[in-house]
Amino acid sequence: MKIKIRVKGEQKEKIFSFTLCFPENLTNAVKKGSEKLRKGEEALHRGRERLNAEVQAVRSRDPAAKTDAEVLTLYSGVHAILAYRIAHTLDKNGHEYSARFVSQFTKMITGIEIHPAATIGKGLFIDHGSGVVIGETTIIGDDCTIYQGVTLGGTGKESGKRHPTLGNNVMVGAGAKVLGPVNIGNNSKIAAGAVVLTDIPDNCTAVGIPARIVKKDNVRVSPGVDLDQIHIPDPVEREFKKIHEELEELKRALATEHSPESSPEKPSETADNRENTER
Secondary structure, X not given: OEEEXXXXXXXXXXXXXXXXXXXXXXXXXXXXXXXXXXXXXXXXXXXXXXXXXXXXHHHHHOOOOXXXXXXXXXXXXXXXXXXXXXXXXXXXXXXXXXXXXXXXXXHHHHOOEEOOOOEEOOXXXXXXXXXXXXXXXXXXXXXXXXXXXXXXXXXXXXXXXOOXXXXXXXXXXXXXXXXXXXXXXXXXXXXXXXXXXXXXXXXXEEEOOOOEEEEEXXXXXXXXXXXXXXXXOOHHHHHHHHHHHHHHHHHHHHHHHOOHHHOOOOOOOOHHHHHHHHO
16 A cells, blocks of 8 residues: 655655555454444345345234234244244354354244255245244245244155245245145145145145045135135035935936826726636
């Protein structure tokens, strides 16, 4: 670094110049410090944007949420997701034990267990949240909604990808279980209490144990988030209705067959028959 000093006198002006040299290790330390500071500022900016997205996800889907402060302080689902973000960062940087410690401590506080290695997009809303379990290799897209008692779990002792993958705008109803490396398509709905063991395509509604698709592209799927858990067809009721209709049709067929109009006419008695009867 070159420094110049200018000194003015009454009659003349003198300029002194000299070069200030720093040790190379000090220069590198300053550069590294500046780089870390820049990365820290970027991380804070991303964290602020992510936090705002989590809060707005709750307020847009829960009419009971009145203010941002209420969501940040009182919603256990938001607390669990924020703790997951910290645990996930620790896990990615090789601090697996610390990540699991954060995860398990959060489970004790909120009743929601999210494995640090799971991949979760923006705008996840965990409503009420008690009893929610999200496994290690789970992948959740953007703007999904999960209600209390949901399990996104694995089956058996397989290694590798063994947990579900949820697309964008997926709703999983209360108490539903999605097990194994199945794929749930975009804009699909899993009804409350359903057990999903196979893939569900986009824009579908799955109901029952095991879950069966009861709607697919036959209703309008809005681009927003659909939280309707009530107006969902019941496949069991539909089967009973079908059996009832078949029984009614069988009754009508039997009644028609045994009606007097359909019975064949009896042959008239002949004289010989009458004589035999008199004898």
